[in-house]
Amino acid sequence: MSHRYLVLGLLSERPMTGYEIRKRVCETMSMIASPSYGAVYPILHRLLREGAVTMDVVEQEGRPAKKVYAITESGRDDFATWLRKPAAADQVRREFLVKVLFARDLDPEELTAHLRDRQAEVEGQIAVLEAVCSEPEAQANGYHALVIDYALALYRAELCWLDRVAQAVRAGELLQDALLLDPD
Template identity: 35%
Template sequence: MSLRYGILGFLSKWEATGYDLKKEFDDFMSIFWHSHLSQIYPELGRLEQDGFIASRMEPQSGKPDKKVYAITEKGKRELSSWLLSPPESPKIKDVFLMQVSFMDNIPIEEVVFQLKAYQKEREQRLAKMKRILLERWESIRERNLMKSRILMSSAVVRRGLEQELHYIRWCKDTIELVEACSHLWTADAEDREEKTIPFSEVEPAFRKFFGELLQIDDI
């Protein structure tokens, strides 16, 4: 459902083709929302059928005509109504965290490898976000202008940067925790789930891992 409001949000300031919208979703919106072109075009059709947007064909020299979409007054009212409504609580689906929960079933070397691989992936996402921000920042400086849309989208970019930095830090800390508690894993897969040790042996690592998050020194 939120995809349609993202589309309306983009069209609230300028006209765009389906390809233009997909590019925005791949760049700026990728910080918090992923969408395929196969999802965008059907949603554009539904929005037009509902009267929230309208389309027109724009001639192109030497190329097929392109379909350009614009928001209608009804669409603006729908967008405003959504923006003024209370946000829904996020429904988190993080596949990697699900995997991490059960990594006691694989050798510790694989656990560390998977964590490092995912850390690298998040570092690449962070680099992409920084590139997007710097490119837009330079564009703003060249044009010497600021708009409310730019201001609010910049706040979203910052949240995305913080999110990636926190995930990278979590990966590093988890790798350190796993390596400090490596004796919980055994070479024999059949015995791995039965391996137990006194908590006192790993408590220092736990204290360091959680640190100030839980004020664990008071425990």
């Protein structure tokens, strides 16, 4: 459901094509979503059917014609209503965590490998976010910057956790049952 409103929100800034929407989301909002074309186009078709957007075919030479979608008053109302409704609660839900949960079945080296993989992934995400941060588009929109800051804060906290756990594994503190982690 929130992909729909992400699309509508972006169109409330300016008219765009499906291709453009997807590109913008994947490049500057990848921490929130990375929808495929198979998600974006059907959403636009549906919004059009419902009258939340209008569509304008723009011929281009050289390139294929593009369909520019623009939000309508009714679309703005729909978006405004959604924006004011309380957000649904959602989980942390990472495949990575399920693997940690059953790490008693892994050798310490295998667990360490998972931790290292995740660390590389998180560091990569942080690098992407910092790059997005320094772009003019993100700096112009305080709320976009806010969301990036949120993701950075969580990723940095995760990095700390990964470090602590990697140390505990190295120290052999995590055996079959084990102790660990002073509560703060």
